[in-house]
Amino acid sequence: MEARRREAREKRIGFRGRIVGMHEAGQYIRTIANNLGISTKTVLRSEDTDWYGNLPRGRPPRCTTPAQRRDILQAAEADPQTNAVAIRESLHLDVSERTVRRVLHEAGVHHRTPANKEFLTDQHREGRLRFAQQYVDKPEEFWKRVIWTDVKTFSSSSHGRRHCWRRNDTRYSPENVFHVARSGHVTVNIWGSGAFRDMRMRRFFHPSRSLSSKTLLDCQHIVGETVTFPRDVGQSKTPCLLGSGDAPPLRATLS
Secondary structure, three states: OHHHHHHHHHHHHHHHHHHHHHHHOOOOHHHHHHHHOOOHHHHHHHHHOOOOOOOOOOOOOOOOOHHHHHHHHHHHHHOOOOOHHHHHHHHOOOOOHHHHHHHHHHOOOEEEOOEEEEOOOHHHHHHHHHHHHHHOOOOHHHHOOEOEEEEEEEEOOOOOOOOEEEOOOOOOOHHHEEEEOOOOOEEEEEEEEEOOOOEEEEEEEOOOOOOOHHHHHHHHHHHOOOOOOOOOOOOOOOOOOOOOOOOOOOOOEOO
């Protein structure tokens, strides 16, 4: 498309250059028009300007009314994870989906990939806030004796690729976040841990395998510390916590 536009532009510039050249050679306007098969107005227009490209054009009339543009914006704000085709059909608009997208772009609303986060209840959020408030003022020496661990779960899902309409700097607004509900059809888990001066990948383990005593001893040998494993993420929606020794969850310390 871009190559064809560039080629057409070069032809227009060359054609208008011929008009100017013939006029400078002393030919009359009518003669130039007859030789090139154009009107005398086209010849005069080429003589009146030094610009050989396309002249600036006015904006064509809009195919949507202010009320329709307002409805399009409200539909995207009500359901950010919709698409242009669904908005057009729900509002019964006689426009293309490209027009719907253009209206949203002009309003500062763009098509983005939503943030994928675990579904958290109010109880989960309150618990995380309490934990942060409890340890926010701990000194650096305290954190040097803490091991943080987590399990990354790659699981199957049927939702496919997701998108949402949102404004800039609103990626983590609740309405723009796609909440992932684990189905239990887990492909693989990756267990990792990090400390004050150490962060490493620890172990792969298949989720369908129960964590036997041998598995725990193998992992303990790799880490070099007494560890306990979290619950299987496919069996509970509660965030997975990992501790060391007899320490409560999220308070695993090195002895």
